[in-house]
Amino acid sequence: MSKQAIDLTPQPNFRQVLQPTPFHQRMVEHCPIQNWMSWNGYQTPRVCDQLASEYFAIRSTCSVMDLTPMEKYRIIGPDAVKFLNRLVTRDISGLKPGRVTYVIWCNDEGKVLDDGTLFHLEQGDYRLCAQHHQLDWLLLSSLGMDVSIEEETHNIAALSVQGPTSFSVLSAAGLQGLDTLKPFGICQSVLHGFDVTISRTGFTGDLGYELWVDPSNGLALWDAIFMLKDNGLFDIRTIGLSALEMVRIEAGFIMPGDDFNTAESTIRADHDRSPYELGLGWLVDFDKPYFTGKRALIHEYSQPIARRLVKLQVEGNKPPADSFLYDGKGGRRIGTIKSHSWSPILKTNVCMADIEYRNGLPPGEIWAEIYYQKELEWRATWAKCSVSEKPFWVHPRRLATPPQAF
Amino acid sequence: MRVNLPQYDNIIIGAGHNGLVCAAYLAKKGQSVLVLEASDTLGGLAATREFYPGYKIAVAHSLSHFSPQIVSDLNLTDHGFKSGAPMPTIGLDLQGKHVVVTRDTVRGVTDKDASSYTDYLQLLERFANMLSPFWLKTMPRIGSKKLKDLTTFAQLGLKLRLLGKEDMGEFMRVATLPARDLMDENFDNDLLKAVLSWDGLIGSKMAPRSPNATVLAMLYRMSGEHNGASSIPQGGIESLINALHQVIATAGGQVQRHSPVAKINVQGDSNGLQATGVELADGTVLTAGRVISSADPKRTFLQLVGVENLEIEFSNRINRLRSDGYVAKLHLALDGLPHFNGIDIPDGRMIIAPKMDSIEFAFDNAKYGESPEQPVMEMMLPSLRDASLAPEGKHLLSAHIMYVPHSLKGGWTAQAKASLQELVIDTIAQYAPELRQQIIHAELLTPEDIERSHHVTGGHWHHTELSMDQMLMMRPTYEAAQYSTPIPGLFLCGAGSHPGGGLMGGPGHNAARHILGAK
Numbered sequence A: 001m002s003k004q005a006i007d008l009t010p011q012p013n014f015r016q017v018l019q020p021t022p023f024h025q026r027m028v029e030h031c032p033i034q035n036w037m038s039w040n041g042y043q044t045p046r047v048c049d050q051l052a053s054e055y056f057a058i059r060s061t062c063s064v065m066d067l068t069p070m071e072k073y074r075i076i077g078p079d080a081v082k083f084l085n086r087l088v089t090r091d092i093s094g095l096k097p098g099r100v101t102y103v104i105w106c107n108d109e110g111k112v113l114d115d116g117t118l119f120h121l122e123q124g125d126y127r128l129c130a131q132h133h134q135l136d137w138l139l140l141s142s143l144g145m146d147v148s149i150e151e152e153t154h155n156i157a158a159l160s161v162q163g164p165t166s167f168s169v170l171s172a173a174g175l176q177g178l179d180t181l182k183p184f185g186i187c188q189s190v191l192h193g194f195d196v197t198i199s200r201t202g203f204t205g206d207l208g209y210e211l212w213v214d215p216s217n218g219l220a221l222w223d224a225i226f227m228l229k230d231n232g233l234f235d236i237r238t239i240g241l242s243a244l245e246m247v248r249i250e251a252g253f254i255m256p257g258d259d260f261n262t263a264e265s266t267i268r269a270d271h272d273r274s275p276y277e278l279g280l281g282w283l284v285d286f287d288k289p290y291f292t293g294k295r296a297l298i299h300e301y302s303q304p305i306a307r308r309l310v311k312l313q314v315e316g317n318k319p320p321a322d323s324f325l326y327d328g329k330g331g332r333r334i335g336t337i338k339s340h341s342w343s344p345i346l347k348t349n350v351c352m353a354d355i356e357y358r359n360g361l362p363p364g365e366i367w368a369e370i371y372y373q374k375e376l377e378w379r380a381t382w383a384k385c386s387v388s389e390k391p392f393w394v395h396p397r398r399l400a401t402p403p404q405a406f
Numbered sequence B: 001m002r003v004n005l006p007q008y009d010n011i012i013i014g015a016g017h018n019g020l021v022c023a024a025y026l027a028k029k030g031q032s033v034l035v036l037e038a039s040d041t042l043g044g045l046a047a048t049r050e051f052y053p054g055y056k057i058a059v060a061h062s063l064s065h066f067s068p069q070i071v072s073d074l075n076l077t078d079h080g081f082k083s084g085a086p087m088p089t090i091g092l093d094l095q096g097k098h099v100v101v102t103r104d105t106v107r108g109v110t111d112k113d114a115s116s117y118t119d120y121l122q123l124l125e126r127f128a129n130m131l132s133p134f135w136l137k138t139m140p141r142i143g144s145k146k147l148k149d150l151t152t153f154a155q156l157g158l159k160l161r162l163l164g165k166e167d168m169g170e171f172m173r174v175a176t177l178p179a180r181d182l183m184d185e186n187f188d189n190d191l192l193k194a195v196l197s198w199d200g201l202i203g204s205k206m207a208p209r210s211p212n213a214t215v216l217a218m219l220y221r222m223s224g225e226h227n228g229a230s231s232i233p234q235g236g237i238e239s240l241i242n243a244l245h246q247v248i249a250t251a252g253g254q255v256q257r258h259s260p261v262a263k264i265n266v267q268g269d270s271n272g273l274q275a276t277g278v279e280l281a282d283g284t285v286l287t288a289g290r291v292i293s294s295a296d297p298k299r300t301f302l303q304l305v306g307v308e309n310l311e312i313e314f315s316n317r318i319n320r321l322r323s324d325g326y327v328a329k330l331h332l333a334l335d336g337l338p339h340f341n342g343i344d345i346p347d348g349r350m351i352i353a354p355k356m357d358s359i360e361f362a363f364d365n366a367k368y369g370e371s372p373e374q375p376v377m378e379m380m381l382p383s384l385r386d387a388s389l390a391p392e393g394k395h396l397l398s399a400h401i402m403y404v405p406h407s408l409k410g411g412w413t414a415q416a417k418a419s420l421q422e423l424v425i426d427t428i429a430q431y432a433p434e435l436r437q438q439i440i441h442a443e444l445l446t447p448e449d450i451e452r453s454h455h456v457t458g459g460h461w462h463h464t465e466l467s468m469d470q471m472l473m474m475r476p477t478y479e480a481a482q483y484s485t486p487i488p489g490l491f492l493c494g495a496g497s498h499p500g501g502g503l504m505g506g507p508g509h510n511a512a513r514h515i516l517g518a519k
């Protein structure tokens, strides 16, 4: 029997619990308050400098976020389409090379494991970006399929450049092809001799791009962008995950693991969620011959829905953090707030909330009981809530091609 | 929506005894049935084949627990099946101090062991009687609150209670006990212990020291007519298969040989999946309301259905089924009746396993992918019971050699096979010294050979290991343990389903009952 020797030599950087990304050297210069957190093991700013300016960079000028830690998988092979169509609930056979789409995937019971974006890079060559680590599930899914699956999280450096002026910034930085790049499109550009893959994608509900390069070109890409700021041409700011959290709730994007318990990490019955319960029924395609979870979802679809994750607007200015929700002031408890943010641009509380339905219908009224402090003294108040079927924030410039130049 | 009506009510894949039993029950109920068999002979692992001119044998050489209920339900006796007399089991000893076990006595041991045997047997019989109704029942679905499922659970509970407090406790204690502990508790004679543990081990990847389902496997075998003793029907195993075939034909069912199924056709639309029929290797497409597979579960799902029609977790559970076989077969065409030292007529099931450690050590080799250094085996001369198996005056020896790994380290080269064959013959010759001179032809089938020739994954005795993790409501795995599968219209009826393998007929019977009940 072969024995594997255990390597006991100390790893050179074992004290460095959080790993630097290829942009780290530059990012630190933008992070005077050193408010770091871990994202997938990488040292990632929670807030770089000032949350408000970071938020407004996304909504009013141009923001740059280090996207490297996002889970990325490369899926290639003759059975790639077969593999993906069995994995995700959507029919992806129509996804053309050079296009991106939003997908979710479920376990056998039709409960959501994770969500992400699927990039069709070239014919038969896909990249799946996920919120959480999915390699084990993808490998399980590849049983009997002629596909290769590789995690490439650490092999690609990525920046997310979002905001109204992002088109002009990136064009001025020397990237080509942006004027014809449609939302959810992918194009290739060469910058100072290296390749940049550009996708018009993001998590902000606004105009924005994601840039993908070899890690060795990370700093050159960064410098090409921030040179414009140094020249005084554009205001460009790095942002941390807190600002992203604000805009993603405004844009109505859910966060697996925060807004709902992913199926893989669920132990208790009924603590996992189906696409319908997350309001993502539009991603489920029963016309597709087969996908994992379809059997359970067909059954679920025939039953009245029991609960839903909804976009909830909460009146007033008290933060409804972790609030319970009721079907009337002092009524029956029907749910909780999962995540929330004050929306500076909409001047209201925006939330993701998990609420019970009765006989397939939402409650007639929803009230939040909010606990808040005044000078260290706790108070309670009731705030009326309303469900929003649409994202709280949408802006036509997200879709305009070419985008407006600045 | 399907426009054309399917050609058959049922297509059954595989004409092993379970496929045939299932077909017989369905055909008798007036359903149209087509059985498709890949090989040129019917019977699957029980198909009688000529391995040398004039000499015939089936891989499964004797019956030990064929269900009497199936015999009577299907009137098999009217179709030429006559059960045979039980054989004694003879534990061979080099010095000729053989141990002979018949239905309720044991010879060749001390009085103490002989009287322990009586108590031991009575206890096991009580357990076997308690369990016997459950082998022919659909197991309850895990987590189900349906009345039928709950009733089966309740019946099992009641049966246990009816054993009485002492027996119930004892049953719970011994059910998963290693065979070795059970034997050590009861007997002194090493050979007797080895012989009695044999029936719990044969066909499995378990040895006397393995805790798991060996005791349950013994009780499973004891559900048959002769309390688990081997027998050969009066017209041979072939007469059982022929009788089943006749029942089907008489009821208007069809059985087709030379018809390997390449694919189970599955159609998917917004209502989900539906099995619609099969495609044969030659491209012929046949449609049916139901496809019922007696092929092993791995083959059925991973090869015939294909993972693209299966849920991800389910397909991985199927892929993880433990299906490597550990029994090889030796067939010897003999010039005459061999003489075994100390035995007048070798008309019995003879076991070569001097003590439980012999079995354990052979297993130790096999579990590391090696051929056994000192093989253990059961063997018989079926021609003594069924003269048609060999030319007049000639005989044949058939042996099950235990712990021959399906996946041998270095692969089953011609040399590896030849040296195992010689070793096995030498081992037998220690007890029958003139054997070598009588051999006209020898054939050794490794589990890999059986996999290929009989289309059974791993060449496994039970299609997939009969062990706690793959038994009862877990057989072959949950969501496929009630003969239906995650694919509507697709059912299982082979040894990979509850109750398991061996020539018993349980899976075929239960599948048919489930299907007829579900109509």
Ligand SMILES: Cc1cc2nc3c(=O)[nH]c(=O)nc-3n(C[C@H](O)[C@H](O)[C@H](O)COP(=O)(O)OP(=O)(O)OC[C@H]3O[C@@H](n4cnc5c(N)ncnc54)[C@H](O)[C@@H]3O)c2cc1C
Residues within 6 Å of the ligand: B013, B014, B015, B016, B017, B018, B019, B036, B037, B038, B039, B043, B044, B045, B046, B059, B060, B061, B062, B063, B064, B065, B259, B260, B261, B262, B294, B295, B296, B299, B304, B325, B327, B328, B329, B400, B450, B454, B455, B456, B459, B460, B461, B462, B463, B493, B494, B495, B496, B500, B501, B502, B503, B504, B507
């Ligand atoms: C070495 C060995 C010795 C054994 N000895 C005994 C014994 O002495 N006594 C005993 O009781 N049990 C014995 N068994 C166990 C017993 O033989 C089996 O458990 C039993 O025969 C299984 O019956 P079945 O009908 O479920 O499957 P099988 O007998 O395996 O039949 C399945 C049939 O399906 C067919 N098939 C598979 N795939 C396809 C396809 N794609 N298209 C068409 N047809 C297909 C196969 O050709 C086969 O005929 C032995 C097993 C082994 C391996």
